[in-house]
Amino acid sequence: MTPADLSHLIHSTATEVLQSRDLDAAVLPQQVVVERPRNPEHGDYATNIALQVAKKVGMNPRELGQLLADALSNDEAIEVAEIAGPGFLNIRLAADAQGKIVANILAEAAAFGRSEIYADRNVNLEFVSANPTGPIHLGGTRWAAVGDALGRVLEASGAAVTREYYFNDHGKQIDNFTDSLVAAAKGEPTPENGYGGDYIQEIAADIVKAAPEVMELEGEEQREAFRARGVELMFAHIKKSLHEFGTDFDVYFHENELFETGAVEKAVEKLKANGNLYFEDGAWWLKSTDYGDDKDRVVIKSDGDAAYIAGDIAYVANKIERGFNLCIYMLGADHHGYINRLRAATAAMGYDADTVEVLIGQMVNLVRDGQAVKMSKRAGTVITLDDLVEAIGVDAARYAMIRSSVDSSLDIDLELWSSQSSDNPVYYVQYGHARLCSIARKAEALGVDLSTDNLGLLTHEREGELIRTLGEFPAVVKAAATLREPHRVARYAEQLAGTFxxxxxxxxxxxxxxxxxxxxxxxxxALAAATRQVLANALGLLGVSAPERM
Structure with missing residues (x-):
């Protein structure tokens, strides 16, 4: 019996108790909260349901709690139900009921922990979306890991998820990137606001080697040649790095497409038509303050060019028109202003603002021997995804990025995450899985078969603790999905490994x-096999391997 099963049993029991006394069962919460007591001697689970509803039905909490305890004790799944304090209900499950968790895990296998709570959600999950002007930096690396894990968690909760990379190939940064390549090819200094680093020299050399005639071109023709091929080569490197990191995308959406297809112009005309765009000081302004933004935003500047938000407006409209009913944007620490801006743009276009969610990720720092690691020489100004993977490996890099809430900045200790010790969280979890695989191999060699026929024999305190921890996995996955917090799965995996x-x-x-x-x-x-399965399921949701030997 999982916590969710127990919650349902308590709810149905409480409904029967209240109705038998002609009391209003509608006062019961839709879902009864059950928790693990801090002191295991108090029971397997506890609930404060009697305290929640007693006053509403005119009863003393302990009196109502006792009625619930008596009714629950009649259920074969409950060994003991008793009142504590002012009306808390402590519950200890029967061994057979706990054992069913093990049987269910073995029966459901890779499907254990999955649900259909988001079966009606068609999710566009946009993350990383780094400009193709340099390698993926640590902030983008964090989103590459967290975004991919969130996609996996949402899919495990029934959602249809499209992973999308917004390819920013329209704007000043691409111009600066192009100028940097041209300067490098000519042996000139990096221009002001340009990009340095060995990778610029490498790309420029590759362009010239493949097409020497590019150096004979002049002006815009030459710049266009370097721009087109340079962006292509840079993005090929980005995609390769992400793929090797275990992060792939379903859609690569080009910003230029919004302008070339007239989507931006169409969005602007729609806003003019519905009265949400007004003309002032030679520019067109979005009435974004009408929809919760802190100020109105310029959409078409006084020189007639589209402001950056024009593309954002057309892009969110494009996503919704493609059939997505949840659009999640995963942005960097300097993008807080985008939350209200994007929601306001969505509402101004006539769509539900709640279709849009914006997650903000904080900075990542690398630390060695207590000191911040300096910049990458190849990238020039930043430490890259490739640098991190080279230092600690893909699994450790992904796990390190995922296991903490993105709301907080993150320091990654390179010595810790590259160590083979129980202090290294990913090693600790993976070692647990490998040890369980070793047990299975030894059992096979000894001719010992697992059996679910006698799970009621699992009455040891450590057995019960492990079974109850296993039973919490579905709730952990649901919470990770609804709160958009895949780090909960990583922390759970560590808890499960420790309990095992x-x-x-x-x-x-x-x-x-x-x-x-x-x-x-x-x-x-059988209990060991169920534990191995759940550890593998958890690691799978994180995109981290579950090794059979270490």
């Missing part, structure tokens, strides 16, 4: 030499 290691130290899973395998051994082997 304590179980392993206390309970003999396999028979000792010359010892006959018993029903208890088979039941514990």
């Amino acid at each position: 290691h304590r179980f392993y130290d206390s309970c003999q899973i396999l028979p000792k030499q010359d010892e006959q395998a018993s029903d208890l051994h088979s039941a514990r082997l």
Whole structure:
């Protein structure tokens, strides 16, 4: 019985108790909250449902709690239900009911933890979207890991997810990138506001090597040749780095497309027609303050050029017109202003502002020996995804980026994350999975089969702790999806690994030499197999490998 199952049982029991006394069962919350007590001696689970509703139905909380405890105790899944304090309800599950969690995990296998809570959601998940002017930096690396994990969590919750990369190939930064390439090819200094670093020299050299005639061109013709080929080469490198990092995209959307297809002009005309665009001081302004923004925004500047927000407006309209009913933008720490801006633009276009969500990720720093790691020579000004992977590997890099809330800045200790010790969180979790695989191999060699027929024998304190931790996985995945916080899955995996290691130290899973395998051994082997499955499921949601040997 998982916490969700227990919550449902308490709700139905409370409904029956209240109705039997002609009391209004409508006062019950839609979902009863059950929690693990801090002190295991108090029971497996606890709920304050009696305290929540007693006053509403004119009863003393302890009196109502006792009625609920008596009714629950009649259920075969409950070993003990008793009142504590002013009306808390402490519950201990029957061993057979706990054992069903193990059987369910083994039956559902890779599907355990999945749900359909977002079956009606068609999600456009846009993340990374770094300009093709240089390698992916650490901020983009964080989003590459977190965004991919969030996509996996949402899919595990029933959503249809399209991972999208917004390819910014329209604007001043591309011009600066182009000028940097031309200067490098000519052996000239990097221009003001240009890009330095070895990668600029490498791309410029590749362009000249493939097409030497480019150096004979002049002016805009030459710049266009360097721009087109330079952006192509830079983005090929970005895509390769992301792919090797385990992050791939379904759609690469080019910003230029919004201008070339007339989508920006169409959006502007729609805003003029619905009265949400006004003309003042020679420019066209969006009435964004009418929709929760802190100020109105210029959409068409006084020189007739489109402001950056014009593309944003056309882009969100494009997403919704493609059928997405949830558009998640994952942006950097300097983009807080985009939250109200994008929601206001969405509402002004006549769409539901709640279709748009903006997640903001904070900065990432690398640390070695307590000191910040200096810039990457190849990238010139930043440390890149490739630098991080080279230092600690893909699994550690992904896990390190995912396991903390994106709301907080992140320091990654290179020595810690490259170590093979229990202090390294990803190593700790992966070692747990590898140890479980080793147990399965040894069991096979000994001829010991797992069995779900005697799971009621799993009555040891460590067994119960492990089973209850396993049962929490579906709720963890749901919370990670609804709160957009995949770090919850990583923290859960660490908790599960720790709980398993304590179980392993206390309970003999396999028979000792010359010892006959018993029903208890088979039941514990089933528990170990269920743990291995859930660890693999959790690591899969993070895009981190689950090694069988370490």
